[in-house]
Amino acid sequence: MRGHHDWFSALAGELHRRGVPPETARGVLAEAAAHLRESGGHPVRVFGSPAAYATAVADSVGRPRRPAGDVLLEVRGLTKRLGRRTVLDGVDLTVRAGEIAAVVGANGCGKSTFLRACAGLSRVDTGEVRVHGTLGYCPQDGGTADFLVPDEHFVLVGAGRGMARGDAIGTGRRRAADLDWDPRDAGQARHLSGGTRQKLNLLLATLGEPDVLLLDEPYQGFDRGTYLDFWQLLWRWRDAGKAVVVVTHLLDRIDDVDLVLDLTPARRAVA
Numbered sequence: 442m443r444g445h446h447d448w449f450s451a452l453a454g455e456l457h458r459r460g461v462p463p464e465t466a467r468g469v470l471a472e473a474a475a476h477l478r479e480s481g482g483h484p485v486r487v488f489g490s491p492a493a494y495a496t497a498v499a500d501s502v503g504r505p506r507r508p509a510g511d512v513l514l515e516v517r518g519l520t521k522r523l524g525r526r527t528v529l530d531g532v533d534l535t536v537r538a539g540e541i542a543a544v545v546g547a548n549g550c551g552k553s554t555f556l557r558a559c560a561g562l563s564r565v566d567t568g569e570v571r572v573h574g575t576l577g578y579c580p581q582d583g584g585t586a587d588f589l590v591p592d593e594h595f596v597l598v599g600a601g602r603g604m605a606r607g608d609a610i611g612t613g614r615r616r617a618a619d620l621d622w623d624p625r626d627a628g629q630a631r632h633l634s635g636g637t638r639q640k641l642n643l644l645l646a647t648l649g650e651p652d653v654l655l656l657d658e659p660y661q662g663f664d665r666g667t668y669l670d671f672w673q674l675l676w677r678w679r680d681a682g683k684a685v686v687v688v689t690h691l692l693d694r695i696d697d698v699d700l701v702l703d704l705t706p707a708r709r710a711v712a
């Protein structure tokens with residue numbers, strides 16, 4: 442039946458999007474089909490929407506983890522004063538290859554300040570930050586240039602990371618496809634929607650395969666599908682041995698990260 446076929450092809454896409462291994466996905470599709478043959482119901486009534494069912498499957502399958510590798514980012518006793526206020530007071534964080542650290546906390550507690558200090562963009566008052574390897578930084582906003590088209594961004598940022606023009610454009614476009622975006626005819630950045638501009642901002646941070654990725658709420662404005670794609674990318678980078686630090690307000694993914702740095706003053710701790 443046509444409705445069944447649409448539901449199954451949507452489920453196949455959603456399973457792929459959530460990183461469910463192909464052989465597991467084939468098994469899930471075969472089992473669902475067998476169950477429907479027996480029960481005779483409509484898939485939406487039996488299993489719910491393809492997206493919801495795929496989420497349940499992905500959660501139950503889990504993601505196999507590799508052991509963490511060398512330390513790529515070390516922050517020791519970082520203290521930062523802004524004006525008369527001490528925003529960060531003796532913050533420590535160690536992130537290894539193959540780990541994702543989430544930086545969380547109340548508005549204004551210093552998450553962006555922390556990331557800027559890790560990126561070397563602001564002076565620290567005491568303490569030290571050591572990055573072992575190359576660094577990519579995705580700022581909360583302002584990482585794109587109004588009058589440049591996406592390809593020009595890729596070339597410009599790629600050049601700074603030693604990439605040839607064609608390689609930078611090819612890599613940028615491939616990564617964009619991972620976020621369900623075709624940047625070829627997108628026009629100047631000032632005409633992009635907020636969420637699309639944020640995709641560009643994120644892609645730029647990843648050009649040149651940096652060892653350490655610092656991402657400051659990089660998913661702002663993403664629709665739900667892109668948000669899921671974003672987490673798939675994060676897991677892929679982790680599996681490729683990168684150290685990822687992501688500022689987030691959304692705690693629905695806290696179980697999927699390796700470390701949580703809570704900068705809320707009363708709770709300052711790494712879990």
Ligand SMILES: Nc1ncnc2c1ncn2[C@@H]1O[C@H](COP(=O)(O)OP(=O)(O)OP(=O)(O)O)[C@@H](O)[C@H]1O
Pocket residue numbers: 523524528546547548549550551552553554555
């Ligand atoms: N240049 C500055 N001079 C003085 N204070 C500043 C400066 N920049 C930021 N602040 C203050 O430092 C504190 C930390 O700001 P920061 O942007 O790091 O917080 P945040 O945790 O990222 O906030 P949010 O969750 O809202 O993004 C805030 O109280 C902010 O007002």
